[in-house]
Amino acid sequence: MKLTNRFVVDASREQVWALFDELDRVVPCMPGASYLGCEGQEHRVAMKVKIGAILSDFQGTVSFVEKDEADRVTVMRGMAKDTGGKGSAAALIETRLSALSPHQTQVDVSTDLNMAGRLAQFGGPIVADIAQRLVQQFTANLHEAVLAPQAQAHAAAEPSAAQAPVPEAATAAATPAPSATPLGRACAETQPLDLGAVVGQSLWKLVGPYALVLVVGFAMGWLTARLW
């Protein structure tokens, strides 16, 4: 299925383009997602999603198929499998950047999503809705945790030495510590960001522990109807 999402980022087109080289900071901005590392050209990612009683843990990879500097277009391929065996997903994600102003960029994401397995049988109408919610949350997190600190790049940076990897968004106990703040980014230094607190805060505010790429949706109702 085809999904289209559009959002605006308060940063220059160059800044946003540069973020494609920092997936380790960007991926955790997606609610429930974590960046696990990279092996050559493949970035390993995980995404925990909970819809009602259905908890899925998707593990997979994302790699760049195309990176057009001139037109600021990227095409990424992602593949992930649910560790519980509920299904899998493959996606081709095309992202286009257009400058709205020197400090504002419009990001257009076009996703060709294929789902297989049990989740796919029930996949359906709510994917688009969930994707939209995720994108909204992602944009908010991106601003709060990556772009705003970047804008203060020359401000004193808090030490970030031993940052734990981003906790899964589905961990119910992830109450953010009141003192946790997005870290400033020292010039010319890539700090691993602990976005768990930020993601946790805004995520709980918005949709609780439910965060998603894949879905069960209406077809679950359809399935249940079939059982009667």
Add this chain to the structure above:
Amino acid sequence: MKPARFAYHAPETIEACTQLLAEHGDDAAVIAGGQSLLPLMRFRLAQPAHVVSIRNIEGPLSRIERSGLSLFIGARVTYSAVQRSDEVRTACPGLPQAIALIATPAVRSRGTVCGNLCQADPASELPAVALMMEAKFHLQSTGGKRVLAAADFFLGPYMTARRSDELLTAVEFPVRPAEERFAILEITRLRGGFPLAGLAVAATPGPSQALHGVAVACFGVNPVQLRLPVAERILVQQGYSASSLAAAGEALDAAIEPHSDHFASDNYRRSVTKTLLGRALAQALGAQPA
């Protein structure tokens, strides 16, 4: 398929239950009648490590209670108990009408109203009824109790504001005025199946074609059930007429975002929901528009 392995708990008090939920959080699922949870578990879409049953918890959870201007339906109260209840019939006659559309008698003898509301399936009738009647949701956890308005409870498809450590102990419906008329209609391929479009209306008629109050909510045609305040306002301001109905239909159309699937296209859902609005009002008021 059979469910994946799980640990089963059947606490005997609400406190013991919330304790378990606090302990296991996202790994726990609450089971009342199981009519929403068990199909998911059978297909291993849901694989909770801990299933916490409320079957042994006595007290308000198993009761329908009318208290002043409110009707409380406890977490363990089944659909059929609500259908049979005289108290419900007098206080909130729309509820049994909506429940009659749900599934089969077998399912209704075990499934619960609160379970249905927690499942928050976008095609379900009861969340729409809860929204239009401005029901209140009573939640309890080890951290205390809280009450949420229906408008704040349903966040999205299968998403509610209930935290994983909370138990919905009861849903509270305001007692309906005697003059209020209710109708609920849906389009479904199988009787008792999940509807592909549905609409419920509660209207209090005035003299001639006037309407003192209108509540309208739809289900199955949007990622989450929707109350339709703009359509309601049009009907109250202009009364019950063909032109106000047309305007309300336009407002309805603007508010919903139906999906397409192999049962029906989004356009069909749009078209049929407008038709249901007209039919539901005609049925509730017992008359065609002026």
